[in-house]
Amino acid sequence: MIKNDSYWWYITLSADDGQEEALFSIADISGSIGTELQEIPSGGIRLRAYYRSSEDLHYWKANILDALKEWDNVKIEDFGKIENQPWNVAAEEAFPPLPVGRSMVVLAPWHKGTEPEGLIPLYINPGSAFGTGYHESTQIVLELMEDFVKP
Structure with missing residues (x-):
């Protein structure tokens, strides 16, 4: 992590159960620096991919959209900004x-x-x-x- 990153971008993808590898591949190809996989209670999976704030969110969304051409069943669910936090403190709490x-x-x-x-x-x-x-x-x-x- 770059010390002066005060926030990160995130883009959340969703797909059918069993598509974990596709989601991880899309995140990797698009330049994600970390991911968080979640199961959707009603069925399916969700992957939140994190990106550096050194690039504009539109840049990362364009990368994702380019990677999505290979997978019809993967959708962008949401996206946004998350403030940098002392995660180690939250983990200890x-x-x-x-x-x-x-x-x-x-x-x-x-x-x-x-x-x-x-x-x-x-x-x-x-x-x-x-x-x-x-x-x-x-x-x-x-x-x-x-x-x-x-x-």
Whole structure:
């Protein structure tokens, strides 16, 4: 990412189920720097492709329209501008401390120093092989461990 990009353009494409490769190919051919794939609950798929603001939105739309000539079933759903945000902060906020059982609390490493008093802190780095601590199976195991773990 270029440091002085204060915003990004996005163009959202939609297609039938099973057309993921076509959407990714169109995004790649048109110069996208990142994508986000979504399933549409009523059926079909949606791909939001992101583009640098160093070019005008019309430039990126022209690139997409040129690439769309190969695929009749892919449509432009919407497009617009998205402000640059500190995504790492938003990701960290998605993992608040989670009390588990009677005596433990699962925390991400960046919450060190904010442990609730009286609870055993268990630090899990979200995204690591162990996960986030939010999955039911992890919580069940931790609750079973309470009988064996002594502070």
